[in-house]
Amino acid sequence: DDLDALRRITREAMEDFAMDNVAYLELRSTPKRLLDDDDESLMTSDQEEETDKKSCGSREKRSRATKRKYVETILDVMKDFEDKERERYENEKENNEGSSLVRLPLVPRYILSVDRSGTVEEAMESIHLAIELFNTNHRYIVGVELGGNPTKNDFRHFEPSFQLAREAGMRVAIHCGEVPCGSDTNEEDFLLKKAFNEAMSVIEFRPDRLGHGLLLPESITSILQNDPIPIECCPTSNVMTLELAQHHEGSLIEGLRRHPQLSKWLGNEYPISINTDDSGVFNTTLTRELLLLVEAYGVDEDTIKTIILNSIDHCFEPSDDARLVLKRNVTGQLDSVTKCLDLS
Numbered sequence: 001d002d003l004d005a006l007r008r009i010t011r012e013a014m015e016d017f018a019m020d021n022v023a024y025l026e027l028r029s030t031p032k033r034l035l036d037d038d039d040e041s042l043m044t045s046d047q048e049e050e051t052d053k054k055s056c057g058s059r060e061k062r063s064r065a066t067k068r069k070y071v072e073t074i075l076d077v078m079k080d081f082e083d084k085e086r087e088r089y090e091n092e093k094e095n096n097e098g099s100s101l102v103r104l105p106l107v108p109r110y111i112l113s114v115d116r117s118g119t120v121e122e123a124m125e126s127i128h129l130a131i132e133l134f135n136t137n138h139r140y141i142v143g144v145e146l147g148g149n150p151t152k153n154d155f156r157h158f159e160p161s162f163q164l165a166r167e168a169g170m171r172v173a174i175h176c177g178e179v180p181c182g183s184d185t186n187e188e189d190f191l192l193k194k195a196f197n198e199a200m201s202v203i204e205f206r207p208d209r210l211g212h213g214l215l216l217p218e219s220i221t222s223i224l225q226n227d228p229i230p231i232e233c234c235p236t237s238n239v240m241t242l243e244l245a246q247h248h249e250g251s252l253i254e255g256l257r258r259h260p261q262l263s264k265w266l267g268n269e270y271p272i273s274i275n276t277d278d279s280g281v282f283n284t285t286l287t288r289e290l291l292l293l294v295e296a297y298g299v300d301e302d303t304i305k306t307i308i309l310n311s312i313d314h315c316f317e318p319s320d321d322a323r324l325v326l327k328r329n330v331t332g333q334l335d336s337v338t339k340c341l342d343l344s
Contacts, residue, residue, distance in 0.1 A: 010073075010077040011081060013279075014077075018106040020285045022286055023107065023330050024109070027110055030126070031067035032067065034065050034069075067126070071130075078108040078140045081106070089102065089103070101337065104333055107322075108140065109315075110140050111316065112126060112144045112145075113145050116147065116149065116155075120158060127164055130144050131165060131168040134170055135168065142316040142317060142318060143170055143172060144162065144173075146158055146173075150175065150178035150179045155174060155198050155201055155205075159205060172207040173209040174205070174207040178214060180215050181196045181217050182196040183219050184196065184219055196220075199216060199220055203220060208316070209229065209232055210229050211231075225268060228270060230271040230272065230311075230314035231270070231271070232273055232275050233272045234275045234282075235256050235274065236277070236282045236289060236292065237277035237278070239252055239256050240282060242260075244259065257296050262297070272311075274286065274293065274307060275289070276289055290307075290308075305338075308334070309330060309331060309334075312327045
């Protein structure tokens with residue numbers, strides 16, 4: 001059953017991040033239609049007949065779950081996980097005698113991702129689904145994003161869909177600057193000019209966050225420096241996708257030092273969050289990503305703490321109260337860790 005696999009993968013992903021002491025997590029995925037052994041009501045009679053033939057008389061019926069069922073499955077797993085995390089946290093605090101730190105409960109949230117390789121119609125279908133679930137006060141779905149192969153299609157084709165999500169009160173993230181861009185509208189190379197025009201349209205749209213922003217030209221980064229849009233930075237992913245370590249025997253540290261933007265972001269105190277992208281694909285954790293900053297750029301403890309706490313300000317959690325509690329808890333945890341390190 002593909003939905004059972006989805007439940008397991010979602011749960012295991014949250015468990016991995018929780019064990020890495022992550023206190024707030026935004027998982028994102030593109031809704032798909034998966035096989036579901038349990039929901040026979042979604043099959044047409046023709047599908048049932050064909051399934052019966054394939055099952056050689058066993059009468060086992062398998063159907064395709066809707067995209068809504070896909071998202072609801074993830075949200076249900078998140079609710080169950082968060083409830084258990086809170087219970088675990090309260091029990092450990094009650095039984096803790098001050099001899100050790102108690103891991104904060106993981107707060108999981110979901111961002112519905114639109115694949116730019118798909119059609120405009122598919123994007124609009126997914127956005128409508130996100131809005132419908134968001135409007136039912138389902139607190140686990142907090143935003144939408146545009147990602148996928150940056151050489152496919154154009155943000156401007158999908159902009160009406162994301163404007164609709166924004167008008168519904170949802171947060172929006174757009175991947176941007178993942179391919180080489182020209183420096184202005186006078187660029188002669190067609191692809192460079194197209195990339196510049198698309199990037200400018202994203203900046204003018206003013207999403208709540210930008211994904212990656214790796215290869216933006218100075219003409220655009222200067223606009224962002226004056227009027228920042230927080231950027232999701234994924235160090236290991238960036239090094240690997242841009243092949244920055246290929247001339248340094250695969251060293252992630254040396255590769256990260258060649259990152260086209262990160263040293264400027266750090267030097268200018270630009271609002272960034274540090275992320276794993278796909279932790280399984282890139283074999284990383286959030287702790288490793290933060291350590292990479294320390295090893296590549298000599299970032300000190302206070303700067304790491306500032307990046308972590310400031311990222312809470314541009315997370316997609318819609319509740320002001322929840323963000324305040326989260327920042328208070330994370331601040332307290334960081335202070336406790338610092339104190340323990342000083343004593344050691």
